[in-house]
Amino acid sequence: MLSIGWRDRELRVAMDFGFCSLVSLAVAVLNTHHATAERFKNLYWAVAISFVCSLIYWVWSFAQKEAEHQEFTPQMRHTLLTLAEAVHGTRTAMTEKAGLGVGC
Numbered sequence: 135m136l137s138i139g140w141r142d143r144e145l146r147v148a149m150d151f152g153f154c155s156l157v158s159l160a161v162a163v164l165n166t167h168h169a170t171a172e173r174f175k176n177l178y179w180a181v182a183i184s185f186v187c188s189l190i191y192w193v194w195s196f197a198q199k200e201a202e203h204q205e206f207t208p209q210m211r212h213t214l215l216t217l218a219e220a221v222h223g224t225r226t227a228m229t230e231k232a233g234l235g236v237g238c
Contacts, residue, residue, distance in 0.1 A: 146195045150188040157184040 161177045206214070 154184050154188050
């Protein structure tokens with residue numbers, strides 16, 4: 135249960151979607167202002183280029199060999215379980231204090 139997480143490839147894809155979204159947002163913001171829209175009317179090419187760069191990055195990243203999954207050390211497992219118990223205890227105390235009861 136502790137070792138469930140995103141793999142490197144999924145993180146790379148998510149990061150790339152974020153990059154494309156930021157470029158698209160920047161172009162949209164620049165084009166909302168009429169004064170800058172005339173100067174930056176060709177910025178939609180930047181969105182297309184960022185998407186092509188993302189596709190190239192995806193091909194490159196999926197061609198790489200994925201690192202082997204490593205298990206947590208016993209010390210890290212103990213630390214995470216202790217933290218989870220503390221958070222659960224705090225949540226339980228807060229919900230009981232509010233009179234909501236515990237859902238889990």
